[in-house]
Amino acid sequence: MAKKRKHSGPRPSRGGIPGMGGGGLGNLMAQMQKLQEEMEKTQAALQEEEFTVSVGGGAVTIVATGEPRLRSVTINPEVVNADDVEMLQDLILTAVNDVLQKAQDLQEERMGGLTGGLGLPPGLGL
Template identity: 50%
Template sequence: MAKGKGFNRGAAPAGGMGGGMMAQIRKLQEQMEAAQAQLEVETVTASVGGGAVKVTMTGAQVCKAIEIDPELLKDADVEMLQDLLLSGVNLALEQSRKLAEERMGPLAGGLSGLGL
């Protein structure tokens, strides 16, 4: 075998391309952590039943509040209230997932640019 032509021929030199990729990965990780932290405080509010029930949820899918219009309780229709609560929570979850996708999607695209 000729001198200088061994198994490590394609390896990146120390501090070369591999170091730049690691810096990109660290930067992307920091951006993702910042986006996740923002999602923990950013909220969406879903309104159902003409505003009779409102559900507020964070971008991290934590339910923060449920508001029920007192007028809705005057009829005391438990099944309707249960249906509205279920619809409100599911709609808030859907909106929260969309928010997370909007915030995290561009960062996930950065992973493909790194060849991961």
């Protein structure tokens, strides 16, 4: 009579990808499809988000969406001075960078919540 050998480690899953549960490739594809749909919904919602940044005591106001895209730039006529164009340029640059950073932070937060468990490199799919 032949001796039975003891199995010392976990049994390999049949037809599945290790670490992915027993669902196999079909389950993985379904998960990826669901993730893609959720990402599309999140991106559409980000298009509706709006951020407003005002600098220089209200001299320059920038509005952007969560995509990010600039929606409007408002310059208070009182700050328009032909002798000090550099100040106006600095205010616009500061406001644009601030509003785009806010939009990017929200985008990373929302999209990261969807892709966080996948181990994807930062920025992939954003």
